[in-house]
Amino acid sequence: MENRGRYIYGVAAGAKAVSMGPIGIEGSEVYTIPYGGFCAIVHSCPAEPYQSGDEQTVKRWVRTHQGVLDEAKKALGTVIPLGFDTILQSKNDAVSSDQVVKDWLKGDHDRFQAVMERIEGKDEYVVQVSYERSVIIEQISAQSEDIKRLKQEMSTKSPGMAYMYKQKLEKTVRAEIERLAHSWFNDCYGRIKQHTDDIVVEKTKRLNKDRVMLLNVSCLVSKGKVDSLGKELDEINNTDEFSVHFSGPWLPYSFVAKPVVPVQGE
Amino acid sequence: MQPNRDTHATLVDLLDRVLEKGLVINADLIIHMAGIPLLGVNLRACLAGMETMLKYGIWQDWDEAQRSIATRERQQKGVEEQMTALGLEPKRNLLSTMDSDIAAKILSKEEVKI
Numbered sequence: 001m002e003n004r005g006r007y008i009y010g011v012a013a014g015a016k017a018v019s020m021g022p023i024g025i026e027g028s029e030v031y032t033i034p035y036g037g038f039c040a041i042v043h044s045c046p047a048e049p050y051q052s053g054d055e056q057t058v059k060r061w062v063r064t065h066q067g068v069l070d071e072a073k074k075a076l077g078t079v080i081p082l083g084f085d086t087i088l089q090s091k092n093d094a095v096s097s098d099q100v101v102k103d104w105l106k107g108d109h110d111r112f113q114a115v116m117e118r119i120e121g122k123d124e125y126v127v128q129v130s131y132e133r134s135v136i137i138e139q140i141s142a143q144s145e146d147i148k149r150l151k152q153e154m155s156t157k158s159p160g161m162a163y164m165y166k167q168k169l170e171k172t173v174r175a176e177i178e179r180l181a182h183s184w185f186n187d188c189y190g191r192i193k194q195h196t197d198d199i200v201v202e203k204t205k206r207l208n209k210d211r212v213m214l215l216n217v218s219c220l221v222s223k224g225k226v227d228s229l230g231k232e233l234d235e236i237n238n239t240d241e242f243s244v245h246f247s248g249p250w251l252p253y254s255f256v257a258k259p260v261v262p263v264q265g266e
Numbered sequence: 267m268q269p270n271r272d273t274h275a276t277l278v279d280l281l282d283r284v285l286e287k288g289l290v291i292n293a294d295l296i297i298h299m300a301g302i303p304l305l306g307v308n309l310r311a312c313l314a315g316m317e318t319m320l321k322y323g324i325w326q327d328w329d330e331a332q333r334s335i336a337t338r339e340r341q342q343k344g345v346e347e348q349m350t351a352l353g354l355e356p357k358r359n360l361l362s363t364m365d366s367d368i369a370a371k372i373l374s375k376e377e378v379k380i
Contacts, residue, residue, distance in 0.1 A: 010288075010289075011289070059281075062280060062281055062285065082288045082289050082291070083285065083286065083288035084285050084288075125269050226269070230267040233267040234267045237267060246267055246268075246270065247269055247270050247271060247275070248269040248270075249271070250280070251283075253283035253284070253288050256288060257289060257290055
């Protein structure tokens with residue numbers, strides 16, 4: 001029986017049906033289904049999502065998904081990436097699964113056009129800036145008059161009072177770090193943003209006990225701007241306080257999902 | 267500074283993107299049952315280890331999400347059976363509603379570096 005599902009890796013511009021070989025998930029044959037100037041990069045599969053509790057298997061799938069899109073980009077140019085496990089299916093014997101994909105390409109044509117324009121010639125980069133909490137605490141302890149005074153007073157107090165002072169001290173340090181983090185964030189964000197075409201602020205993550213992530217952004221960057229972004233990040237990285245994680249180029253996963261605002265009057 | 271795409275150091279960035287982002291299809295023919303977001307959480311849970319999971323509540327959320335799906339599926343099944351008995355076509359909008367619930371749950375939670 002013919003497979004009812006079509007696993008979709010992404011969408012590229014182009015009107016040719018191309019076979020890309022057995023490079024898909026679990027060795028599936030990847031090919032393109034063209035319609036109306038765009039083509040979907042797909043493989044044929046049963047109408048069931050890929051699921052596994054085994055971490056290695058899922059990692060392998062995810063890497064393959066990315067690998068297919070990398071190949072597609074080389075062969076077909078700009079590619080709109082889809083998330084893992086997006087499968088279209090035919091629910092009706094009279095309509096072939098390839099036709100279902102064509103209908104989708106037809107229906108979303110204008111959206112693809114708008115997304116393509118936004119991402120053409122650009123790649124996504126991840127920038128994360130983090131700091132060592134202990135280094136910052138040392139710095140502010142040496143600088144803040146309030147903290148110096150509290151420490152001084154604490155040393156002359158009884159153990160019970162000293163405990164109270166310790167609490168107060170911790171609270172003061174925390175508030176100071178928060179205040180600094182806020183201004184650091186604004187500073188870093190502004191410095192990074194000027195080298196991007198678009199930027200999305202992601203949630204920060206816990207790193208380890210002492211290392212705190214200050215900023216986590218996905219950046220859409222045209223090829224010509226990558227060097228200047230790298231230089232800016234060098235400057236941030238070469239300070240005592242911060243270290244920078246800079247990864248990419250990725251396909252613009254973070255810039256294809258949000259709706260494109262139509263030009264006024266359309 | 268040069269961007270890095272070394273597979274080991276940037277695996278988390280890749281997972282963050284491939285499992286949670288990308289173009290979303292608004293077609294009713296898509297198979298996008300709870301498998302997608304859950305797979306992501308499931309994998310993260312696997313990687314983070316039990317202790318971290320419990321600490322940050324991932325396991326709890328995942329478990330709750332699982333259970334709420336089961337409950338809804340049972341409820342929906344009941345409704346469908348009744349409708350079928352009445353000769354009506356059951357509505358197939360169950361999965362997308364569940365997805366948005368789970369997505370909200372996942373989005374509302376702080377992520378764990380793995």
